[in-house]
Amino acid sequence: MKYPNGQEYKPNSKKERQSHKSKAEISLSSANRGMDLEHEINLSNDYYRDHDICLITKRPTPINIVKVDYSKGAKITHAYFEEQSTTDYNGVYKSRYIDFEAKNTKNRTSFPLSNITKHQIEHLKRVLFHGGIAFFIINFESLGKIYLLDASYVIEFYEHGERKSIPYDCFVTNGIEIEQGYNPRINYIEAIEKKYF
Amino acid sequence: MKYPNGQEYKPNSKKERQSHKSKAEISLSSANRGMDLEHEINLSNDYYRDHDICLITKRPTPINIVKVDYSKGAKITHAYFEEQSTTDYNGVYKSRYIDFEAKNTKNRTSFPLSNITKHQIEHLKRVLFHGGIAFFIINFESLGKIYLLDASYVIEFYEHGERKSIPYDCFVTNGIEIEQGYNPRINYIEAIEKKYF
Numbered sequence: 234m235k236y237p238n239g240q241e242y243k244p245n246s247k248k249e250r251q252s253h254k255s256k257a258e259i260s261l262s263s264a265n266r267g268m269d270l271e272h273e274i275n276l277s278n279d280y281y282r283d284h285d286i287c288l289i290t291k292r293p294t295p296i297n298i299v300k301v302d303y304s305k306g307a308k309i310t311h312a313y314f315e316e317q318s319t320t321d322y323n324g325v326y327k328s329r330y331i332d333f334e335a336k337n338t339k340n341r342t343s344f345p346l347s348n349i350t351k352h353q354i355e356h357l358k359r360v361l362f363h364g365g366i367a368f369f370i371i372n373f374e375s376l377g378k379i380y381l382l383d384a385s386y387v388i389e390f391y392e393h394g395e396r397k398s399i400p401y402d403c404f405v406t407n408g409i410e411i412e413q414g415y416n417p418r419i420n421y422i423e424a425i426e427k428k429y430f
Numbered sequence: 431m432k433y434p435n436g437q438e439y440k441p442n443s444k445k446e447r448q449s450h451k452s453k454a455e456i457s458l459s460s461a462n463r464g465m466d467l468e469h470e471i472n473l474s475n476d477y478y479r480d481h482d483i484c485l486i487t488k489r490p491t492p493i494n495i496v497k498v499d500y501s502k503g504a505k506i507t508h509a510y511f512e513e514q515s516t517t518d519y520n521g522v523y524k525s526r527y528i529d530f531e532a533k534n535t536k537n538r539t540s541f542p543l544s545n546i547t548k549h550q551i552e553h554l555k556r557v558l559f560h561g562g563i564a565f566f567i568i569n570f571e572s573l574g575k576i577y578l579l580d581a582s583y584v585i586e587f588y589e590h591g592e593r594k595s596i597p598y599d600c601f602v603t604n605g606i607e608i609e610q611g612y613n614p615r616i617n618y619i620e621a622i623e624k625k626y627f
Contacts, residue, residue: 325527328561364525
């Protein structure tokens with residue numbers, strides 16, 4: 234099952250998410266193929282929340298409800314996924330507004346912008362305009378490397394880039410590599426500290 | 431149809447929301463009975479966004495998906511509403527993180543805390559801890575008055591109040607009355623300016 238943007242659907246409920254992942258799947262081998270990036274970030278956010286480091290939450294997937302069966306305690310019987318017009322994550326760190334999108338790519342040389350929507354770019358431009366911290370977390374699966382890249386670069390490549398992709402070099406030069414560990418899995422706050430504070 | 435917290439369900443899609451409101455319903459009479467507070471705040475947020483005043487969005491209603499029919503383009507055939515473990519709205523204004531919950535009450539003398547969840551209180555305590563701006567927008571329907579009250583008061587009454595309600599006087603003394611107009615409908619940013627900047 235796919236989102237409108239072509240991403241694989243991952244169940245929202247934490248229990249469901251955890252149940253469909255084995256220890257092997259979440260192994261931290263340097264080439265983290267098939268890593269469930271959303272799941273890893275959600276676990277990292279739980280860690281950050283429980284340790285009072287920051288408060289960042291995933292926006293629920295917007296769903297367009299067509300029909301509800303009242304006879305069974307508000308059971309939704311007909312609905313569709315809507316395209317996320319914003320980003321997946323936002324929250325607060327050191328009183329600053331944080332807003333980001335996380336994406337996987339199997340590509341080794343560049344990050345294709347094909348599954349980033351115009352709405353998300355517009356949203357991120359507004360976040361930057363209002364003084365928020367906006368970035369992308371990109372997981373280069375085949376390289377086992379995860380980078381934080383400020384949204385301004387993605388906006389620039391999206392709107393003025395010749396090819397619809399961002400070269401890996403841009404991440405190495407302008408991004409911050411995110412340390413992967415056991416807990417937090419994806420320590421992106423450390424990268425935010427380096428980049429923005 | 432009701433949310434787990436007892437609130438009336440309002441369709442997520444803007445078109446649906448607007449279609450079920452007549453001009454009469456959204457009249458700005460001083461006693462704004464039956465005002466669709468969520469709808470009015472969403473319209474105010476659209477105005478703020480389009481005029482580059484701030485960027486505040488409503489979190490989609492979390493939905494627990496049980497079954498999806500792939501044969502019809504990812505049609506959700508079985509799902510349930512989940513309780514919102516955070517607040518309904520968050521975003522950025524002048525680089526500060528903003529987080530709030532909006533509620534209606536028909537009560538003239540106090541705001542009952544019955545439909546505020548422990549999860550929401552925990553969430554708001556964390557927002558304040560991390561330096562975010564957290565508050566409630568309470569619409570006293572029968573009085574035609576809307577107040578912004580800092581979350582700290584709500585947390586205090588929720589955790590240590592004798593009665594599970596906040597007296598109207600507390601809003602008059604410690605809150606900021608929000609001006610209602612045509613556009614923006616509910617000018618809560620003006621109240622935020624008075625209170626926090």
